Amino acid sequence: MIESLMYPLRIEPIYQYRVWGGRRLADFLMAPLPGDGxxxxxxxxxDRDDHPSRVAAGSLKGSTLRQLLEQSPDLLLGKLAGRFRRFPVLLKFLDARDKLSVQVHPEDGQQGDIPAGESGKxxxxxxxxxxxxxxxxAGLKPGTTRAELERALASRAVADSLASFTPVVGDAVFLRARTVHSLSDLLVFEVQENSDVTFRLYDWDRVDPKTGKPRPLQxxxxxxCIDFGQVAIGPVVPVIEEVAPVRRERLFQCEHFSVWRHTGQASFSVGAVDTPRVLVGLVGEGELxxxxxxxxxxxxxxxxxxxAVGACTYRPHTPVNVLEVALPE
Incomplete structure (x- = not known):
């Protein structure tokens, strides 16, 4: 029965309080933001136990991604069924009104630093x-050692050890696990391994108004975890794969995910036979x-x-910018 019900599944956003956040997502997403914080x-x-995504519309409205994966893994994942304990990527919008903590994530092989059931990031x-x-x-200034970074922590001058740049809209930045990073005054899309393991190195001496205390550091x-050989990271150079009927750029391709960006106003194909894809609308309106x-x-x-949906056609009503996310095959 579920096979006859399968269709492109619009997903409800799940909002998260963050001390560094803002309210810009209210202008980007239809679902109203909670409260005024x-x-x-x-x-x-x-696909996480504490925050499961749910289908927003259609006959499967209210179903979680986890429920659908358990009921019909072949229909959801196709030839990738059986490879993953859970859906292996987590997608987010981040509204960093203030600075994120200076942080780092472990890589998959660092099992001593990763809680059971989690992965690197x-x-x-x-x-x-x-x-x-x-x-x-993103990354450290060349030659930065652990001892120098520890001295910078003690003097609260951590930013002086970090490589950084001023981004512009459209920049795409790849952050391999073990890279020290932060960002500020930005709205970004994030794709990551399905992990919530973050080690805070420095939090800009900030106090969380909800608790009246600084957030814990690790x-x-x-x-x-830090890769001290990872120096300055800048925006990637997109790989242009097509220019017609719309511009198709590959932004990221690694062992965990691939991401393409489609821009234009003509109709174009998205999705793939026997593998899942995720589409994220950034600019404009249209319909699949x-x-x-x-x-x-x-x-x-x-x-x-x-x-089970496979490839389908996206028909823009206006000029659009759409991201397409794939899993490794």
Missing amino acids: PIGEAWLLS TEAWVVLEAGPTSRIY IEQAMA EHAGLPFPLGRGDVVFLPA
Whole structure:
């Protein structure tokens, strides 16, 4: 029965309070922001026990991604079924009104630093909006040693040891696990391994107004994870794969995920036979066509394309910018 119900699945965002967050996501997503405090993250696609994504529309409305994967792994994952304990990537929008903590994530092989059931965390960002004080910190300045970084921590001058640059809208930045990083005054899309393991090295001497206390640091774990050979990281150079009917650029391709960016106004194909894809609308409005039916996909929308849906056509109503996320095959 579920096979006959399978269609492009629009996913509800899950909002997360973050002390460094803002309220810009209210202008980017249709779902209203909760309360009036800082919302730093919208989890767009999450297969996690504490924050499971749910289908937002159609006959499967309310179903979680986990429930669908358990009921029909072949329909959801196609030829990738059986390879993953859970859906292996986590997608987010980040609204960093203030600075993220200076942080680092372990890589998959560092089992002593990774809680049971978790993985390492390689991630990547696409810049959606940039403010007057925008900054990305990624990697260390050349020659920085552990001893020098420890001295910088003691003197609260950590930023002096970090490589950084001023990003612009459209920049794509790849952050392999073990890379020290932070960002500020930016709205970004993030794709990452499905992990919530973060070690804070420094939090800019900030106090969380919810608790009245500084957030905890994990300096020893962070130091143990850092790749001190990882120097300055800048934006990637997109690989242009097509220029017609729309521009198709490959932004990222690694052992954990691949991401393409489609820009233009003509109709184009998305999805793939027997493998899942995820679409994220960044600019403009349009609709997917599947089995003769239209499925809206516009700014801020996230649509999971089950493997059983395969390739389908996206028909823009306006000029669009759409990301397409794939798993490794």
